[in-house]
Amino acid sequence: DFRGRGESAPLPHFIQNLGEAEYAVALYQYLRLVGHPASSVSILTTYNGQRALLEDIVAHRCAPFPAFGAPARVSTTDKYQGQQNDIVILSLVRTKSVGHLRDVRRLVVALSRARLALVVVCRRALFEHVPELRPAMRQLCTGPGRLRLLPHERHPTQRPVDAPTPPPLEVVDTEHMMALVAEMAHALAGEQPAGAANDGAPSPHGAQPSHSAGLGDADAGDQKRARVVR
Numbered sequence: 001d002f003r004g005r006g007e008s009a010p011l012p013h014f015i016q017n018l019g020e021a022e023y024a025v026a027l028y029q030y031l032r033l034v035g036h037p038a039s040s041v042s043i044l045t046t047y048n049g050q051r052a053l054l055e056d057i058v059a060h061r062c063a064p065f066p067a068f069g070a071p072a073r074v075s076t077t078d079k080y081q082g083q084q085n086d087i088v089i090l091s092l093v094r095t096k097s098v099g100h101l102r103d104v105r106r107l108v109v110a111l112s113r114a115r116l117a118l119v120v121v122c123r124r125a126l127f128e129h130v131p132e133l134r135p136a137m138r139q140l141c142t143g144p145g146r147l148r149l150l151p152h153e154r155h156p157t158q159r160p161v162d163a164p165t166p167p168p169l170e171v172v173d174t175e176h177m178m179a180l181v182a183e184m185a186h187a188l189a190g191e192q193p194a195g196a197a198n199d200g201a202p203s204p205h206g207a208q209p210s211h212s213a214g215l216g217d218a219d220a221g222d223q224k225r226a227r228v229v230r
Contacts, residue, residue, distance in 0.1 A: 002018055002019020016047070016093070020093060020121045022178060024045075025058055026177040026180075028041055028089060032068050042071055042074075043089045044076065044077050046093055046106065047076065077090070102132050147170070147171045148170050149169050151180065
């Protein structure tokens with residue numbers, strides 16, 4: 001739980017999860033800071049309440065700042081049928097009960113939207129033992145339960161395929177993900193020439209990514225395995 005709180009419903013059937021929303025947006029910011037184009041990333045969720053929360057956070061922390069910008073889409077999985085993107089960040093929202101995802105067809109749609117990389121943000125212990133979902137979750141849960149990143153490697157990587165992989169950074173929780181993004185944004189702002197900062201406007205997490213942050217529109221990176229994040 002993020003700050004002691006999992007899912008919530010400010011209105012009936014309007015289900016949200018602040019921790020997952022913050023994590024998903026911070027991960028999008030991380031991808032932008034290491035060079036992935038905004039057009040290559042979509043953030044999906046299984047509930048309209050979560051979509052609205054994600055849109056609010058993106059509007060506040062990403063859209064006004066050229067170093068981030070808005071992702072290609074913030075959408076529910078139902079509205080994203082028939083579409084795909086290179087990188088998909090998926091928030092499953094629920095922490096008390098599985099809800100309508102017990103219908104495995106919804107999960108299949110949700111898990112099949114990514115061409116290159118899928119990151120699932122969820123309460124793993126809630127979903128992995130549900131009989132209807134077990135085949136899909138078994139594949140997702142073969143890897144580590146926490147996201148592992150190479151924050152010092154930029155996209156597109158120059159590391160040869162057969163070169164050793166540097167030790168990854170394991171992201172412990174939402175606050176760790178947010179702190180990592182803040183640290184990287186501060187470092188990026190410090191690399192810019194005087195006067196290049198974002199017109200003095202406060203940036204996400206207190207950093208000041210500049211207009212010329214050097215976040216190119218390169219193609220999406222090497223194929224990665226889908227992972228479930230606690």
